[in-house]
Amino acid sequence: MPGLPPVGQMPDPLLIAEVQDEFGVIQVVEMGAYRFLEFGEAIEQSCVYMPEPSWLEYDYTRAMLLGALCHEQPESALFLGLGAGNLTQACLKFLPLDDVEVIELRPDVPRLAMEHMGLTDDPRLTIRIGDAIELLDSAEKTDLLFVDLYTDHGPATGHLAWRFLEDCRNKLNPGGWLIINQWASNDGKPLGAALLRGLYHRHYWECPVKEGNVVLLIPADLEQNLDMGCLQMRAGELAPRLGYSLQPLIEALRPAS
The missing domain is CATH 3.40.50.150 (Vaccinia Virus protein VP39)
Known part of the structure; x- marks a missing residue:
């Protein structure tokens, strides 16, 4: 069963994509098997476990x-x-x-x-x-x-x-x-x-x-x-x-x- 690893074991974040629209910045950031959708100053909106995107982490x-x-x-x-x-x-x-x-x-x-x-x-x-x-x-x-x-x-x-x-x-x-x-x-x-x-x-x-x-x-x-x-x-x-x-x-x- 997946679960986010302890903070000390988290890999460094990797920026996968970034766009700017009329409302601000949108980023996709990867950390291990997880990808995060973030708005603005790294405000997390969603977390996806990429091997199974229907998995609900939170x-x-x-x-x-x-x-x-x-x-x-x-x-x-x-x-x-x-x-x-x-x-x-x-x-x-x-x-x-x-x-x-x-x-x-x-x-x-x-x-x-x-x-x-x-x-x-x-x-x-x-x-x-x-x-x-x-x-x-x-x-x-x-x-x-x-x-x-x-x-x-x-x-x-x-x-x-x-x-x-x-x-x-x-x-x-x-x-x-x-x-x-x-x-x-x-x-x-x-x-x-x-x-x-x-x-x-x-x-x-x-x-x-x-x-x-x-x-x-x-x-x-x-x-x-x-x-x-x-x-x-x-x-x-x-x-x-x-x-x-x-x-x-x-x-x-x-x-x-």
């Missing part, structure tokens, strides 16, 4: 995959923000998806992901370039919606925009789930906790992860609940294929705080 991506398992049989998914694409690849590999759409702001991000970070051109996958806040209205309704919009300065404005976050939930099909990778405040609560509690009527679940984020699992409506038993069953059945267990993240789940 807990926040595993928690987002766990959120997808809240749905019994998802057929469609919408990703707002691509990064290196390893969460997208994991979902394509391990979930019964027929249609996956990604909206990514920066055109060089999917190009670099495909050229240098193992993202494959799956026939089920469509990538659109543009601002997710502007393009969300034109997206199809979906079973799963992932929000992971980060710059080199932190979360994009959409992570705290009431109307946008409301529109995200409204894009869900009945039984669907909205999964948000949210920054955590110093108290361990998600950034914008008061806004989130009001918008979603405290009807969601939080998964704090060791990277310092809180992943939010939000159902399509107030009548829909998280079936913990079914979630544990799906995660247990998937564990041998994943090569790791999602059980520690299930145990970390808590109702909206």
